[in-house]
Amino acid sequence: MLDIKRIRDATDEVRERLAAKGAESLLDPLLELDRERRRLLTEVEQLKNQRNVVSKEIGARKKAGEDIASVSAEMRQLGDRIAEADQTVRGLEERFNDHLLRMPNLPHASTPIGVDATGNRVVRTHGEPRAFSFTPKPHWEVGQRLGLFDFERGAKIAGAGFPLFTGAGARLERALIQFMLDLHTTRHGYREVSPPVLVNAASMTGTGQLPKMKDDMYYIGADELYLAPTAEVPVTNIYRDEIMPSPLPVYLTAYTPCFRREAGAAGRETRGLIRVHQFDKVELVKFVEPATSYDELESLVQNAEAVLQALDLPYRVLQLCSGDLSFAAAKCYDIELWAPGHDGWLEVSSCSNFEDFQARRANIRYRDAQGKTHFVHTLNGSGVALARLVVAILENFQQEDGSVVMPPALVSYMGGLDRLTSA
RNA sequence: GGAGAGAUGGCAGAGUGGUCGAAUGCGAGUGAUUGCUAAUCACUUGUACUUGGGUUAACCAGGUACCGAGGGUUCGAAUCCCUCUCUCUCCGCCA
Numbered sequence: 001m002l003d004i005k006r007i008r009d010a011t012d013e014v015r016e017r018l019a020a021k022g023a024e025s026l027l028d029p030l031l032e033l034d035r036e037r038r039r040l041l042t043e044v045e046q047l048k049n050q051r052n053v054v055s056k057e058i059g060a061r062k063k064a065g066e067d068i069a070s071v072s073a074e075m076r077q078l079g080d081r082i083a084e085a086d087q088t089v090r091g092l093e094e095r096f097n098d099h100l101l102r103m104p105n106l107p108h109a110s111t112p113i114g115v116d117a118t119g120n121r122v123v124r125t126h127g128e129p130r131a132f133s134f135t136p137k138p139h140w141e142v143g144q145r146l147g148l149f150d151f152e153r154g155a156k157i158a159g160a161g162f163p164l165f166t167g168a169g170a171r172l173e174r175a176l177i178q179f180m181l182d183l184h185t186t187r188h189g190y191r192e193v194s195p196p197v198l199v200n201a202a203s204m205t206g207t208g209q210l211p212k213m214k215d216d217m218y219y220i221g222a223d224e225l226y227l228a229p230t231a232e233v234p235v236t237n238i239y240r241d242e243i244m245p246s247p248l249p250v251y252l253t254a255y256t257p258c259f260r261r262e263a264g265a266a267g268r269e270t271r272g273l274i275r276v277h278q279f280d281k282v283e284l285v286k287f288v289e290p291a292t293s294y295d296e297l298e299s300l301v302q303n304a305e306a307v308l309q310a311l312d313l314p315y316r317v318l319q320l321c322s323g324d325l326s327f328a329a330a331k332c333y334d335i336e337l338w339a340p341g342h343d344g345w346l347e348v349s350s351c352s353n354f355e356d357f358q359a360r361r362a363n364i365r366y367r368d369a370q371g372k373t374h375f376v377h378t379l380n381g382s383g384v385a386l387a388r389l390v391v392a393i394l395e396n397f398q399q400e401d402g403s404v405v406m407p408p409a410l411v412s413y414m415g416g417l418d419r420l421t422s423a
Numbered sequence: 424g425g426a427g428a429g430a431u432g433g434c435a436g437a438g439u440g441g442u443c444g445a446a447u448g449c450g451a452g453u454g455a456u457u458g459c460u461a462a463u464c465a466c467u468u469g470u471a472c473u474u475g476g477g478u479u480a481a482c483c484a485g486g487u488a489c490c491g492a493g494g495g496u497u498c499g500a501a502u503c504c505c506u507c508u509c510u511c512u513c514c515g516c517c518a
Contacts, residue, residue: 009479041473045487052487055499059441068498075498243433367433371451371468 001100001360004034017106020113020322030099037092044085051078101205102212105357107322108294108331114321120334121321126305127314129338134400138341139391140272142398143169146420148390149273160270161262161277163387168420172393173280175413176386177255180282180307184383188303190253190284195234197256198225203237206362208328208354215263227259231283232380239287240362243373248366249288249296253383256281273387274346280386286379289366290356293377294331297353301333304349304383311407313392314338316345330355333381337388341395346388351381 007014007030018024054075058068112121143149148169154162165173184190204210204226209217218227228234231254244250258281269275284303288296301317308315320332329352336345359365359375366376397405404420411418 038473041487045473048488049486051498056441058498062441062498072498079498367451371433373433373470 001357002103002106003360004100007031008034014106020107020111021104021325022115022323023104026099026103030103033092033096033099037089037096040085040089040092044082044089047078047082047085051075051082098211104327105330105354107325111325111331112319112321115323117324119321120318120324123317123319123333125316126309127312129314129340130396132340136340136395136398138272139394142341142394142402142404145402146404146422148172163273163276168417171414172390173386175410176389177280177282179410179413180383181253181255183307183310184253184284184303190251193235193252193254195231195254195256197228197234199228199233199237200225203233203240206240207233207236207358208361209233212327216261218259218261228256229260230258231256231281232285235283235285236358236378236380237362239364242364244287244364244366244376246367248376249286249292252285254283256283273391274342276387282383284381284383287364287376288379290374290377293353293355293379297331297351297379300379300381301351304335304351304381307384308335308337310409311393313396326352328354328357330357335384337392339392339395342391346392348384348388349382352379354378
């Protein structure tokens with residue numbers, strides 16, 4: 001959430017940067033609500049002040065044995081007026097907060113202006129797409145032939161988009177999770193956590209999924225819980241409503257399954273593992289001091305890239321343009337893997353600096369050297385997302401005979417298996 | 424699921440229906456002293472919102488709210504009543 005004071009004081013700048021995200025129409029209604037809310041608030045506070053002063057007098061006069069009946073009656077009326085005005089203020093405040101919670105973060109100054117993904121800028125590429133002596137097959141053909149997954153039975157159990165991994169496919173899933181967690185905890189300084197994957201509404205609001213993205217989440221009505229779409233939600237909310245223990249930064253990593261309804265995406269990429277309702281992901285989350293957050297973003301991206309480098313997969317890093325930036329992000333890099341069977345790039349990581357946008361919503365603060373509290377900056381990135389990573393491995397390392405060679409870094413995690421065959 | 428206990432500032436922990444925004448201790452900050460990897464003393468130290476002054480700030484003065492959340496009683500509630508949530512203990516069930 002944005003700082004209302006900043007919106008009031010630097011309205012023109014805020015308007016311009018909201019415009020880059022196509023959200024400037026939200027601004028004027030919010031400011032109007034803010035003015036009205038403050039006007040009424042001042043009125044009620046004056047009434048309350050009067051009540052407090054007189055009540056104190058009554059206490060003294062009663063002690064002195066004076067009759068207070070007439071004043072009491074007057075005060076009762078004042079109390080009724082206050083209750084009424086309070087009601088109005090509460091209504092205004094509710095609407096004001098709702099508007100504020102629906103306002104996206106402002107893009108960082110380095111963000112290219114654009115309306116959609118076509119405006120994204122390629123920052124760097126790593127590795128060369130492999131030259132094939134045969135036509136590379138899509139991952140579902142490679143995997144199904146090797147018995148790595150069973151989409152039909154997954155659909156029977158839960159529905160389309162809920163993959164069932166089998167045999168070496170299930171092992172590959174587990175191996176990748178283990179490999180990535182090991183890398184981040186031993187080489188990059190992250191502390192591993194294993195959080196709840198069902199979260200409450202306060203947590204979803206804290207990271208910015210609610211109220212705007214309600215329809216994209218699985219919701220369990222009986223218990224008022226949401227299935228986390230990413231570990232970002234439970235992990236960032238670890239410190240909700242807290243003053244963080246010093247020193248910062250704090251780096252956390254977590255493996256969790258992720259659940260997405262993908263509402264509105266019906267019919268797109270329905271085949272295979274590219275767009276599914278449940279997938280596994282290793283997530284990286286950072287809590288840092290504001291002055292360092294953009295440096296921290298760069299190292300966060302590098303931590304995610306290290307996974308792909310270790311697996312010898314060709315990838316590119318994009319900086320998202322203003323129009324493609326997610327709701328809560330100020331700056332975001334996407335990492336995309338080349339998938340020869342799919343003949344396209346696949347997003348496997350999204351690394352964002354949210355500045356204090358999430359910290360304000362979730363009320364996550366730290367104490368500076370002078371003991372003053374400030375909002376932290378939060379960052380997170382996939383390190384990286386499974387399913388699509390599996391797609392890229394199967395498609396990049398497939399052989400003409402239908403087998404798939406394992407990247408050397410993964411062999412020990414696969415129990416020594418260096419090649420998946422249809423044995 | 425049943426029974427009981429509890430929820431107060433960064434932490435621990437008092438609390439009388441009306442100078443309680445809240446004792447005390449710890450922690451933290453500032454200053455001083457002695458000196459040596461620290462100690463002692465003094466003072467200070469919650470947050471949010473809001474009005475005015477100052478102002479790309481720091482800050483100053485006033486007001487309101489906040490003692491788990493929401494409601495109620497009252498001229499006045501941390502303190503009394505109700506509902507809810509969470510935590511702990513015991514019992515039951517269970518991977």
